[in-house]
Amino acid sequence: MADRSDTVGYDDPAGGWGSVKGMSKILAKERNRPAALAQLARQNKPKGFMCTSCAWGKPAEPHPFEFCENGAKATLWDLTPNRCGPDFFAKHSVTELKGWKDFDLEHEGRLTHPMRYHHATDHYVECSWDEAFAAIGAELKAIDPKKAIFYASGRASLETSYLFALFGRLYGHNNLPDSSNMCHETTSVALKKTIGAPVGTSVLDDFEHCDAIFFFGQNTGSNSPRFLHPLRDAVKRGCKIVTFNPVKEPGLIAFTDPQNPIEMATRTSTPISSQYHQVRPGGDVAVLIGLAKHVFAVEDASWAANKVHVLDVDFIAQHTHGFDAFETMVRATDWADIERESGLTRSAIEAAGQVYVEADRTIGIYGMGLTQQVHGYDNVATYVNLMLMKGNIGRDGTGISPVRGHSNVQGQRTVGISEKPELVPMDRLRELYDFEPPMDHGHNTVTAAEAILSRDIDAFVSLGGNFLRAIPDLERVEAAWPDIRLTVQIATKLNRSHLINGKVAYLLPCLVRTEVDQQAGGEQIVTIEDTFSHIHGSIATHPPASEHLKSEVAIVAGIAKATLPPNPNVHWDEWTGDYAKIRKLIEATYPEEFHDFENRMFQPGGFYRGNPARERVWKTESGKAEFTIPKTLSGTAIEDAPGRLRLITLRSNDQFNTTIYGYDDRFRGISGTRDVLLLSPKEIERAGLHKGQVVTLVGDGDDGIDRRVRGLKIIPFDLPDGCIAGYYPELNPLIPLGWHDIESKTPAGKAVPVRIEA
Structure with missing residues (x-):
């Protein structure tokens, strides 16, 4: 019989000595010089340089080392002597x-x-x-x-x-x-439609005031490890974290702070998620409707017993549109359908829902696990519905908070x-x-x-x-x-x-970004926007890799x-000679957000360019925040069929986007290769396969095009039934161009129909 104890994985917490070893490997590979290492002390700090890895916020009062394993890898990778x-x-x-x-x-x-x-x-x-x-x-x-x-x-x-x-x-x-x-194009479309702003509403300070944090489809430990510090602090003051993800990611299970000598010496850690639910790929809308259904049930009981509302009825009446239709849909949805699509039990969803009910202030976090689905728009919009039910947008300690990836990907859209x-x-x-x-x-x-x-x-x-x-x-x-x-x-x-x-x-x-940019007007400064809509100046001090390089x-x-x-x-020549003149142009083009740009860009923690939804100003068609009704309980747009699996494409913790730093995925217990397929022991047994078998993965679309990736080794892994996981970008050939979110056309890499050929 299949045995989960046979699965690979990672038993240690995120951070800790594993993170130190990960950075040490890059040092050994790249043979970085002391000048390159010195850059790490300036990373993500006021008057320093802003990391070229993820877009996580830069605190006004940074840690002594305000970089993570990923950020260190990105910097040392950039400053290689090769x-x-x-x-x-x-x-x-x-x-x-x-x-x-x-x-x-x-x-x-x-x-x-x-x-x-x-x-x-x-x-x-x-x-x-x-x-x-x-x-x-x-x-x-x-x-x-x-x-x-x-x-x-x-x-x-x-x-x-x-x-x-x-x-x-x-x-x-x-x-x-x-x-x-x-x-995150799904984010831009869904949030713009539902709350009138295309970006998240939370800021970094909100994590000091929230009572609960819900995670959907976001892997903090690999993709934004500096996030683990505010999560650890939140848990220690009593905040409850509930996670929904098909993959158990160590960063959302436990964390050892590498900057805490006691934790490092004693190898102790902080548990992160109080509940961790392995939702079926594509089952997020079903979960969110289940959570809403529980809120309505508790509202009914509370009002009947004590005439006390659980819903924020004043906020709903004053600030939202479409609530009645959403309530009717949720109440009419059967728990059996929710359980089938989510892959979770009613009791598990209700337990998570009770955390939401009891929390006064909740932040909703999500990543590409929600956005990269055919019905990704419904995933995000339904998440907004849940947050609106208790007025969890537009108050301190609350917000809908997508975690953006690349360092200035949000800022590029802004300008x-x-x-x-x-x-x-x-x-x-x-x-x-x-x-x-x-x-x-x-x-x-x-x-x-x-x-x-x-x-x-x-x-x-x-x-x-x-x-x-x-x-x-x-x-x-x-x-x-x-x-x-x-x-x-x-x-x-x-x-x-x-x-x-x-x-x-x-x-x-x-x-x-770390290299001195010498132009006619002297050494130049650049700016970026983080995931919380804060703008930061970045100063370079490292000499260029070649005298023949030009700035972007x-x-x-x-x-x-x-x-x-x-x-x-x-x-063009004037602007190239003095980037302050470009910032003047940005200010003239976007005066509300970038006023006094030059004087504010080194404000500790960055300056906030603002978000009307955070102020409960809703720039939507109705002038209010919109409750919407999802088209389906499934985000996949596919039916189950014998032999069909739902593919989740993943990054390892030894890569960032398409940059591969090495072949060690420490958090998943995989080393030396990326040509793998992760499959639960039950699915391996059901398919008549065995651990270590080399197979071909074949696309199971309906457009008549043969898509396949060969030479993939079967690895037993803790995953929900009916799904399979493998690395991005190696498995991208299996994703049809037409397989994308219906509203935003974001490629749907989190529930791709595939089959295994032995």
Whole structure:
């Protein structure tokens, strides 16, 4: 019989000596010098530099070491002594490099010179910056701007992002997808519709005042480890944490503070979640309706017995719309349906619901476990419903709080990187730059990939990132990529996307955030926005990896200047020489949020750009917060069938996004490989498989396209029945482009229909 004791896993708490060892491995691999290590002492502190890893908030009173294992890895990875220059590219053809692993490509180190792809020899060759800018500008001038994509990862500063978006619109398009399209676009759409603001309403101080924290589909230990400190503090003062996640993540089970000598010496830890429920993938709406159903049941009993409300009836009456229809739907939903879709028992959901009932102030946390589903919009909107029932938006210690990933992915959207013109103050752009901005909707990530497949894109300019590894259906898109006329990659290290080139292709190396950015006006400062809508200045002190590097601002401005006709209101050279002038432009474009930008950017803890929903000002169609009715209890849009499993794509704790730092997933007990499938012992037995067996995973979609990933080793793991897990981006080929959230088109990588072939 199947035995759960046979599963792999991690028995120790998050943090602690495991975290120290994880950082030590990067030190050993990268051979970092003392100057690089010294940067860690400045990380995420006022007048320091802001981490290029996750977007977690930067406290006004930081810890002595305000970085986590992930942040340290990102910094040391950036400041590696390894170099990837012209000599390397002379030795290795692009075809050869296509056979390398992601880790090996990036481990070659920092790119040092601008490079042009030479098709005849299949090698990158060195070129000058002037040559690159002139050639790129000539190519962009020769095509229809509507057939160009300007993609941005979540790493670029506010200054770079503003200029990149402005460049796109001056050029003539809104084709400005970014990495948020692949993770939290569902958040932007659902929160905008339900509470009138596209971002979360909590701030860092709220974690000092909440009575309960609910987690849905967010892995704090791997994706935002600094979050563990406020969670630990909250638990110690009596806050209860309830987690819903198909995977038991150690960071939400227990935490040893690496900065606490007593905990480190005694190997003691703080339990984090008081309840941990392994919801079935796609079962989140069912859970949320079950929680709401319990609230209504307790409301009925409390009113009947004591004439005391559990619901915040005054808040509901004054600030919300649609409550009656939601209440009717919840009361009519049968517990049997909730149990079937969620994979949890009624008693488990009611126990969690009682924590919510008893808490005066609750924060609702979520991550891509909610957003990356076909009905992700309903997941997020139903979560908002639950929070509204007890007035848990717009009070201290409360809020709906998505945890954003990449360091400035939220900020990029704030300053104009968006395919949706209605989200951008086009009237101010029109006034400031005396041009007619395009008003048609541009491409997001999914529609950009679809347009590439249909050979309808002539240029792709990428501001960082690893687009071809991050997207769904990557093998199909990769096959169509060489038909693009122009591809431009602005990057710090080599990755897979740089090896699939258009007919004209350039690889342009840039500074990292820790490196001194010397321009005509002196050393420059950049800014970023964290997940709590706070803006932080970032000062670099480390010398550049190469004298040939340019800043992202200088590269964007150089391409724009070579592409666009002169405009007396557009001053690329001046802006490149002094980033304070770019901040003035941001302030002029967004005066309500960025007033007095220059004087506030080093405010300890960052300055808050504001959120109307936090003030209970609802910029929705009704002028109130909206209760909505989910279309279904399942987030998956698939039916169960014999042999069909629901695939969850995961990151290891040895990676960040598509960057692979190594092959140790400490928190899951896996080492030396990423070519694995995690499956419960019961499912292994049901499928007639065995531990260690090598299998093929096959997509089980209905579009007739054969999608498969071979050579995957079966690993027994504690998961709910009917699901399977494996690593992103290796399993992205199994996700059809059409498999995305219905409302936002966020790729749905958390419940993908698949089958196993032995």
